[in-house]
Amino acid sequence: MSRAESSKAVELHRVQSFGLLRKTLPPVDASPGIWIAKEFPGFSNLKLGRGSPYPFGVTRVANNGFNFAIFCRSRGVRLCLFPPLDCGTRGILQDAAAEIVLDDNLNVTGDVWHCTVYNIPEGSLYGLKIEGVPRIILDPYAKWVASGAKSMWKVYEGELEEVKVVSEYRETSFTSKFPGLDTLKDVKFPFRLGLISEPKVAEFDWENDKSPGLSYEELFIYEVHVRGFTMHSSSNVSEERRGTFLGMIDRLDYLQSLGVNCIELLPIMEFNELELCPFNELELKYSPTTKELLCNFWGYSPISFFGPMCKYSTDFLKVGVELKTLVKEVHKRGMEIVLDVVYNHTADASAPFHFLNAANVWYMHDEKGPYSNLSGCGNTFNCNHPVVLELIIQSLRWWVSEYHVDGFRFDAAGILCRDQDGTVLKRPPVVEAIVKDPVLKNVKLIAEAWDAGAMLDSPNYLIGSFPFGDCWLEWNGKFRDTVRHFIKGTPGMVREFAKAIGGYFDLYSKRAYGPCHSINFVACHDGFSLYDLVAYDRKHNESNEAGNADGIDDNISWNCGVEGETDAENVNSLRRRQIRNFILALVVSRGVPMLTMGDEYGHSKLGNNNTWCFDNEVNYLLFGEEAEKRHDYFLRFVRMAFAWRQANRLLRLRQFMSWRDVQWHGHRIDHPDWSSSSRFLAFTLKNPKDGRASIYVAFNSSSNSYEVQIPNAPEGRRWLRIVDTNLASPNDFWSPNESETVLLDSNSKYCMVPFSAIALHTVDPEQVVRGEPSTPQNLASNSYYNSSILTRPVSMESLVSADLEELEEYWESFIATSLNDEQSNTDTDRTWNMDTQVE
Structure with a gap:
């Protein structure tokens, strides 16, 4: 006799005041098959098949069926089916229409429980019961989740108004209403159910949408x-x-x-x-x-x-x-x-039901407690276990x-680089799988390249x-x-x-x-x-x-x-x-x-x-x-x-600065002060095509004012003041229709007050007199600019104007340099007290 033929029906009665099932669920030792509540005749035509162990989650199959596949090493698994919701903004606490008790021989392959269920009403929801876990669980692979829309923000499921006092919460909490959860005292939020299929209202026309592919x-x-x-x-x-x-x-x-x-x-x-x-x-x-x-x-x-x-x-x-x-x-x-994604921990700090x-x-464990806390959030996802890796x-x-x-931006991505014991891996499998996956090949990957492990030594x-x-x-x-x-x-x-x-x-x-x-x-x-x-x-x-x-x-x-x-x-x-x-x-x-x-x-x-x-x-x-x-x-x-x-x-080159395109200064040209007491830095950016100065920037983070020496501008050009952070708007950033236009000559002086910065741009002075350029964008005509978008990585040799060895030598000498033989103007004559008000 097939499992579908052996399915049983049991009369389950509701507590009307709560609208929830109580003590009349299928017994713990219920035989495998479909158990249906009599209040839901729409589920009376369900039929059960053995199913397939892959893919995980829910998959639509032929003959109006859905395949369910769940990784679980527990001895007992039940599939709970819930009726469709009649409103897109209501809560989800309601009666289960059916429980399907899976056979531990027929419906298990390896560590995967599976079945195919036919004739499920459209729009139904589902959850899982696992032996030893006293609540209904959301399938980790559920593609659509039911939890209420914006109007349910900060409203507990099943309630129509926001919780006001703790005692009210205890009286109306999910745990006090749902059957079999009386012993679970520390659940602080309601369960979630998965939608078995995408809602019919979710039909969507992408109109040949494609990523812009920005470099x-x-x-x-x-x-x-x-x-x-x-x-x-x-x-x-x-x-x-x-x-x-x-x-x-x-x-x-x-x-x-x-x-x-x-x-x-x-x-x-x-x-x-x-x-x-x-x-x-x-x-x-x-x-x-x-x-x-x-x-x-x-x-x-x-x-x-x-x-x-x-x-x-x-x-x-x-x-x-x-x-x-x-x-x-x-x-x-x-x-x-x-998307900012969190694969380092899940919602619960202790038992993640x-x-x-x-x-x-699913989680890392250590000798200090049931859950490792390398995430800093109470538990740590075991990202490099093959099952968890597959989920990610x-x-x-x-x-x-x-x-x-x-x-994707990966929150606390250092967790992706640890094994189950928390040891840091040089070639973590999950990171390798992400970068080599054919679907993910062209997406942008951003790492928050640390975790909270430092708190745990x-x-x-x-x-x-x-x-x-x-x-x-x-x-x-x-x-x-x-x-x-x-x-x-x-x-x-x-x-x-x-x-x-x-x-x-x-x-x-x-x-x-x-x-x-x-x-x-x-x-x-x-x-x-x-x-x-x-x-x-x-x-x-x-x-x-x-x-x-x-x-x-x-x-x-x-x-x-x-x-x-x-x-x-x-x-x-x-x-x-x-x-x-x-x-x-x-x-x-x-x-x-x-x-x-x-x-x-x-x-x-x-x-x-x-x-x-x-x-x-x-x-x-x-x-x-x-x-x-x-x-x-x-x-x-x-x-x-x-x-x-x-x-x-x-300002946006995909190359490192080198001696060919940057020149460092102090408040005097070509005299940068790298000493430990220095709080001033200036530099000139040069056009890589011809080596001519194009942009000058200076930062004074000291308590001194300085007469800054302005570098040489290319022949026929002058320096236009673009930025002076000391000035009030609109002179803080230049615009010809709003701001004072200030042109500076080569080797002239400019006064920088304490804690200020300036930026200058070389221009044709006649253009400025004629009112050109009129916007920051138009300044591009006076600088190195190419609007083409590069979408592929290129070799270091083509990225930089100097080869890699030359760049390494430049930056090594730069880091080591200290101009001991220069009598640079520094602000060592005055100690700046951060705790005192500026005079």
């Missing part, structure tokens, strides 16, 4: 949070679309106005925003200062590696369509979209093939040495720290600052894309915002309900004399100079620049350097006049600066 040297990356981008009322996005994928489409014009061409989305894989703290506590968390309910706003705790975050949609049954629409619209504008945690496969590869392929994303800092490095760009934490140190006036940073500007030859000289392997940033979602770097000396995380113990303590920041907001104009003027200095350093450095959401207008998080838990204005982007005017029209400065960079290929 690395063309990129300007903008790190953005989907919800935070448009939730503020100033976004002028409709209430329904605010905080969603569709809402982002409504403000893509804003990103284009910044010059952004690569959007890096903070995690959009399904996560639980009500994972309220990383220690798996039941109690809700409220801010001790604002009294609001805290949440996991950033989303760095994935529940699914395949399903997009439903609560970033207006209707969760259409979340796939809405995300695809966003990607298509981004591509139409010539921009790319990169939504994954099949069997036989030490299939997940990445899914996002590329189904959603057309252009690349297991450091894994891989900047410049990430495995298979030719295929990876890296978040360059060294650039971030060096620029912060130099701009705030830390002594002994001039050489490191020059290396940062030059593209880090010592880190990336052997890689195919040269300095473009370095993603340069001064601030990101982690840590202080750009403005807070110049407004706070120490973190102020009291609102986080962690006693100000969370977040890093060493922020390499300087408050310019006063902690926090002040009306002192001398302090605010200095702060404005410093944030402009940061942007100029980012613009003139070789590599790929990245800006995080809000830093373009000087957004402040009020000194909080760990705002992961706030769904409010601290994490919302501001639009309109208030943003435009903030910090003396800083937003204008940022737009102009990146337009200038984009127009001048001399």
Whole structure:
């Protein structure tokens, strides 16, 4: 007799007050087959077949069937089927329509449980029961997840209003309602169910969509949070679309106005925003200062590696369509979209019930506890186990093939480079599999090339040495720290600052894309915002309900004399100079620049350097006049600066600086001061075609004013002042229709005040008199510029004007050089006290 013929039906009765099954589920020793609840006649025609062990997850097969294949080393597995949802915004707590008890002989191949089920009603959902796990589990390979749309944000599943008090949560919690979970006391969020097939509403026309295929040297990356981008009322996005994928489409014009061409989305894989703290506590968390309910706003705790975050949609049954629409619209504008992905840990800090945690496969373990914490988030994903590796590869392929994303930024990518014991691997299998996968061949791969192992005496800092490095760009934490140190006036940073500007030859000289392997940033979602770097000396995380113990303590920041907001104009003027200095350093450095959401207008998080838990204005982007005017029209400065960079290929070369195209200076021409006390650096960028000077940049991070000697300009040309960060807008960045035009002669003098920077550009003075060029883009006609887009890596010999051996000699001598025989003007005569207010 077949298994389908032996299927049984059992009458299961509901508790009407809850609408949930109680104690009448199939017994523990139920025989294999289909058990159906009488309340769901639509499931009475189910038939069961043996199925196939591959591919994992759910696959549609012939004769109206679906194949289910689940890796699990447990002795018992049951497939739970749930009825279709009747509303795209409701919760998912409801009765199971059927349980399929799998046969441990017929439905198992190796470690894979499988079956084929026929005649499942369209739109049904499913989950898994595993022996020894007292809750229903989401299939790790579920492609579509049901969790409610935007209207369910910060609302517990099955409830129609936000939880207000802990006692109410205990009384109405999922664990108190669902059968068989009475012994599970520490589950702090509801389960998720998978949709068996893509909703019919999800039909989509890509219109021959294709990635723009931008080259690395063309990129300007903008790190953005989907919800935070448009939730503020100033976004002028409709209430329904605010905080969603569709809402982002409504403000893509804003990103284009910044010059952004690569959007890096903070995690959009399904996560639980009500994972309220990383220690798996039941109690809700409220801010001790604002009294609001805290949440996991950033989303760095994935529940699914395949399903997009439903609560970033207006209707969760259409979340796939809405995300695809966003990607298509981004591509139409010539921009790319990169996903921030988290394969280093999963949502739970202790027992991760939504994954099949069997036989030490999915997670790393150590002698100190059941779960290793190399991720810093309570558990560590075992990325280099073959089963986990397969999941990661299939997940990445899914996002590329189904959603057309252009690349991935791997959070805490150092975890990808560890074996099950936490040992660092030189050739980690998962990294090798990613770079050699045919589907992933042309996507952009970005590594946050470290993890939290240093906290556990297991450091894994891989900047410049990430495995298979030719295929990876890296978040360059060294650039971030060096620029912060130099701009705030830390002594002994001039050489490191020059290396940062030059593209880090010592880190990336052997890689195919040269300095473009370095993603340069001064601030990101982690840590202080750009403005807070110049407004706070120490973190102020009291609102986080962690006693100000969370977040890093060493922020390499300087408050310019006063902690926090002040009306002192001398302090605010200095702060404005410093944030402009940061942007100029980012613009003139070789590599790929990245800006995080809000830093373009000087957004402040009020000194909080760990705002992961706030769904409010601290994490919302501001639009309109208030943003435009903030910090003396800083937003204008940022737009102009990146337009200038984009127009001048001399600022975007995929080659390292060498003696052929850069000339270093101090405040006197050709006299750079590399001493430990120096806080001044200037340089001239020369046209590689003819060696003529084109751009001059100088940074004064000392407390002294200097009369700077201006280099020789090519014959018939003069220096046009493009930037002076000491000047008020619109003279801080030159525009002929708004700014004062200042032309400087060769060997003339220019006064630079303390903590300021300037940038000059050679021009034909007659053009300027005639009102040309009129925009930063038009300045390109006076510089080395080529608009062609290179899409393939090329050899080092063709990348640089000098061969590799010559470059190595240049940078080695550069690093070692100290001009002891020069009487350079330094600021050793005055000690700058970072704790005192500027006079």
